[in-house]
Structure formats: C-alpha cells, structure tokens
Amino acid sequence: xxxxxxxxxxxxxxxxxxxxxxxxxxxxxxxxxxxxxxxxxxxxxxxxxxxxxxxxxxxxxxxxxxxxxxxxxxxxxxxxxxxxxxxxxxxxxxxxxxxxxxxxxxxxxxxxxxxxxxxxxxxxxxxxxxxxxxxxxxxxxxxxxxxxxxxxxxxxxxxxxxxxxxxxxxxxxxxxxxxxxxxxxxxxxxxxxxxxxxxxxxxxxxxxxxxxxxxxxxxxxxxxxxxxxxxxxxxxxxxxxxxxxxxxx
Amino acid sequence: xxxxxxxxxxxxxxxxxxxxxxxxxxxxxxxxxxxxxxxxxxxxxxxxxxxxxxxxxxxxxxxxxxxxxxxxxxxxxxxxxxxxxxxxxxxxxxxxxxxxxxxxxxxxxxxxxxxxxxxxxxxxxxxxxxxxxxxxxxxxxxxxxxxxxxxxxxxxxxxxxxxxxxxxxxxxxxxxxxxxxxxxxxxxxxxxxxxxxxxxxxxxxxxxxxxxxxxxxxxxxxxxx
Numbered sequence: 351x352x353x354x355x356x357x358x359x360x361x362x363x364x365x366x367x368x369x370x371x372x373x374x375x376x377x378x379x380x381x382x383x384x385x386x387x388x389x390x391x392x393x394x395x396x397x398x399x400x401x402x403x404x405x406x407x408x409x410x411x412x413x414x415x416x417x418x419x420x421x422x423x424x425x426x427x428x429x430x431x432x433x434x435x436x437x438x439x440x441x442x443x444x445x446x447x448x449x450x451x452x453x454x455x456x457x458x459x460x461x462x463x464x465x466x467x468x469x470x471x472x473x474x475x476x477x478x479x480x481x482x483x484x485x486x487x488x489x490x491x492x493x494x495x496x497x498x499x500x501x502x503x504x505x506x507x508x509x510x511x512x513x514x515x516x517x518x519x520x521x522x523x524x525x526x527x528x529x530x531x532x533x534x535x536x537x538x539x540x541x542x543x544x545x546x547x548x549x550x551x552x553x554x555x556x557x558x559x560x561x562x563x564x565x566x567x568x569x570x571x572x573x574x575x576x577x578x579x580x581x582x583x584x585x586x587x588x589x590x591x592x593x594x595x596x597x598x599x
Numbered sequence: 600x601x602x603x604x605x606x607x608x609x610x611x612x613x614x615x616x617x618x619x620x621x622x623x624x625x626x627x628x629x630x631x632x633x634x635x636x637x638x639x640x641x642x643x644x645x646x647x648x649x650x651x652x653x654x655x656x657x658x659x660x661x662x663x664x665x666x667x668x669x670x671x672x673x674x675x676x677x678x679x680x681x682x683x684x685x686x687x688x689x690x691x692x693x694x695x696x697x698x699x700x701x702x703x704x705x706x707x708x709x710x711x712x713x714x715x716x717x718x719x720x721x722x723x724x725x726x727x728x729x730x731x732x733x734x735x736x737x738x739x740x741x742x743x744x745x746x747x748x749x750x751x752x753x754x755x756x757x758x759x760x761x762x763x764x765x766x767x768x769x770x771x772x773x774x775x776x777x778x779x780x781x782x783x784x785x786x787x788x789x790x791x792x793x794x795x796x797x798x799x800x801x802x803x804x805x806x807x808x809x810x811x812x813x814x815x816x817x818x819x820x821x822x823x824x
Contacts, residue, residue: 407788409787409788409789409790410787410788412790413787413790477684477685478688478770480770483771483785483788485785485788485789486785486788486789510770510772511688511770511771511772512770512771512772513770513771514766514771514784514788518766518767521665522665522687522770525665525666525669525671526669526670526671527665527668527669527670527685527687527688527768528688528770
C-alpha cells in the first residue's frame with residue numbers, strides 16, 4: 351500500500367466522526383458475494399457509512415450502468431468491463447484498480463471424485479461438466495483456456511453444461527446434476543480451506559489471470575462514501591479478507 | 600441478420616412448444632374435465648396445484664425441478680432406475696418442466712369451457728342413450744372447441760416465452776436446451792445488442808400476432824380466472 355493511500359485512509363478515518371454518514375450503492379460481481387458482505391460489514395462499522403450491495407453478472411451491470419443505474423462503484427468480475435466503461439466516460443478517471451485475482455478450481459461435490467492433479471479430465475468418465483458461459487463470464491473463458499491448454503477441449507466440449515454465471519455453475523455441481531465443474535475457488539473456500547467435496551486448484555499458468563477490477567462510476571464522484579469504500583478496499587484489513595476467500599492479490 | 604445459432608434456437612423453441620402443447624392437451628383435458636364435473640373435496644386442492652405456476656416465480660419451479668430431477672431427487676432416482684438417466688440438461692427435461700410451467704394456461708380455458716356447457720347437453724345426450732364416453736367426445740369436446748383453441752394458443756405461446764425455468768435446468772446446450780429466450784439473454788450479456796434486437800423484436804412481433812389471432816378469431820375466449 352502506498353504511503354499516500356495509507357495517509358488518506360487514516361485521514362479519512364479520523365474525519366468520519368465529523369463527516370455525515372453517507373450511503374453508497376455498490377454493484378458486486380456474483381463471485382465476490384461472500385467477501386464483499388464481510389468487507390462491507392467491517393466498512394460500515396469502521397466508517398459509519400452505509401453500503402448497499404447489489405449482486406449480479408458483470409455484463410448485466412454494464413447494461414444497467416449505461417442506462418442510468420444508480421451505482422456509485424462497480425466491483426467487476428473482469429478487467430475488460432471497467433476498462434470499457436472508462437473509455438466510454440462512465441467512470442471517474444484514475445479510480446480503477448485490481449481488487450482481486452480469481453483462482454479457478456475444478457470441483458465436484460463428491461469427495462474423492464476430482465484428484466489433486468486434475469487427471470479426471472483425461473479419463474473423461476463423466477456426463478456433464480458445468481462451466482460458466484465462456485462468452486460472458488471470465489471464469490468460463492478461463493475454463494475453456496485450461497481445457498485447450500490440456501488438449502482436452504474437443505473431447506469435453508460436448509459435455510459442457512453452461513451456467514449463466516459462476517454462482518449457477520456451482521449450483522449445478524452442488525446439486526449433483528453435473529458431476530464436476532469449473533468454478534471460483536472463492537465459492538468453496540472457508541477460512542482458507544476447501545469446505546466440501548473434492549477439487550483441483552488449476553495452476554494459474556494454464557489460463558490468463560482473472561483480474562477483477564473495481565472502478566468508481568460517474569454517479570459516485572461527489573459521494574464521499576464511494577471514495578472511502580475504494581480506500582477501504584485497498585486496506586490491509588480488506589485484503590486479508592479477500593485472500594481468505596481464495597483470491598490472490 | 601439472425602445467425603445459424605439463432606435459427607437453431609428458434610427451431611428448438613418451436614419443437615419444444617409444439618411437443619409441450621400436444622402433451623398438455625392430452626394431459627390437461629382429463630384434468631379440466633374432472634375439475635369441471637367433480638363434487639369431490641379434492642377439487643380445491645387439485646385446482647390450486649394446477650394454478651401454482653401462475654403465481655410462482657419460474658426460478659422457484661426451476662430450482663425445485665433441478666433438485667427433484669437431480670441424482671438425489673425423487674424423480675431423478677426414478678428416471679435413473681428406469682434407465683432414462685437424468686432429466687436436467689436434456690430436451691426431455693425441458694419438456695417435463697414446460698408441461699408443469701404451462702399447465703394452468705391449458706387446463707383453465709378448457710375447464711371454463713366445460714363449465715360453460717353445464718349439465719343440460721350432457722343429460723340430453725344420456726337420455727338419447729349416449730354412453731358418458733360418447734357424450735364426452737361428441738357433445739362436450741365440440742361445444743368446448745373455443746376453449747381448446749385458447750388453451751392450445753396460450754400453452755404454445757407461454758412455452759415460447761419460458762425463460763427462468765430453462766435457465767435453471769437447461770444448461771444452455773446448443774440444439775438441446777438453448778431456446779430463443781436464453782439466446783437473447785446471452786446476446787444481451789455479451790453486449791451483442793444488434794443480434795439481441797433481431798430475436799427480441801421477433802419475440803415481440805410473434806407474441807403480438809399470437810394474441811391478436813386469439814382475440815380476433817376467438818373473441819369470446821378469455822383466459823382462466
């Protein structure tokens with residue numbers, strides 16, 4: 351953390367008892383639901399501001415923001431959407447930064463089904479493999495890159511079941527309708543461990559980094575709570591929470 | 600212009616809606632007949648169950664169907680025992696879901712039409728020594744024709760408009776479960792607004808024409824209660 355950020359963070363903290371509590375609305379990518387709730391709870395306690403979280407797919411947020419949605423901040427599931435919004439003048443210039451880097455896992459709800467090296471993909475003895483829609487979800491696109499890198503894409507493509515987003519991909523696997531699927535490590539991480547089933551944490555070199563960027567939207571420009579939230583997201587306290595959910599930084 | 604994938608989605612939707620409508624007319628007619636004629640205490644509960652999809656969000660239906668038809672669900676166990684495999688992510692699964700989803704839109708117009716016939720014509724048929732089955736096919740069904748037309752059109756159109764349930768149990772597989780509404784959603788999510796407009800505009804036009812046909816060809820028909 352840069353000294354400037356540190357100082358502005360503490361200055362902001364010190365100023366809060368005097369400042370009026372403000373409300374802000376944060377559009378949060380579905381995969382970041384759990385950590386966002388934890389961070390927002392701490393943020394509200396520490397800052398006195400009120401943070402309202404709206405969860406959803408990044409592509410949908412884009413359409414809503416372009417059509418006047420009242421969000422102050424966007425925590426996207428990718429870095430493309432915030433960049434695109436920035437180019438189109440819908441954001442506060444200079445506010446964009448990477449708040450988390452996602453890790454992809456191959457997961458099954460059954461213990462022992464997925465081995466720690468992902469050999470299960472080579473055997474291909476399953477009917478359905480759930481992925482998030484690669485056209486719209488960064489984790490889905492990363493899953494396709496991994497299968498291509500392993501030269502298993504052609505063989506497995508016919509077994510794809512596509513979910514609208516990573517949350518639904520998790521649901522397909524959790525209910526056992528798909529034997530396994532590519533999801534985000536954050537979805538099955540609890541206190542730094544994999545909570546249930548069996549998983550292969552995909553080596554990061556097999557796909558492009560899933561950089562998740564945050565950006566202040568034009569509407570948040572004059573909202574002190576929006577800047578406070580972005581500063582808070584850069585704090586060590588928030589970063590520790592982000593990492594405990596299986597993200598990198 | 601619509602892409603080959605869009606055309607495939609349109610064809611699949613047509614196939615799904617046709618299959619569902621035919622099945623619904625076969626399943627819905629006896630249910631509607633029973634609901635219209637019975638004095639049983641079960642009339643209320645059965646009518647309420649049939650009407651559930653009108654008030655339930657499709658995601659509720661989709662979620663429970665996903666659990667029920669999954670490997671640990673009652674229906675899933677049964678289909679596996681019968682050697683049919685699992686229903687989610689298959690065309691068959693969508694048909695089953697659509698039958699539930701569109702059931703009230705078929706049963707209620709037919710039931711109303713049967714109700715409107717009253718006892719008179721059927722009693723007259725009985726005095727002419729028509730068996731109940733004979734009376735049903737040669738008196739009740741022809742008299743209830745407008746109800747059947749309404750039921751078929753609404754069942755078809757409602758299945759075409761299905762989205763939430765398909766999203767929950769479909770898995771977005773080309774030629775199997777990727778119907779038009781899901782394809783539109785994909786285009787919008789991928790910011791392919793031009794392609795989305797082709798399909799979305801087409802859906803608006805289709806729905807309007809269907810309802811226009813319903814209200815001009817069948818002016819007496821009104822849906823359900």
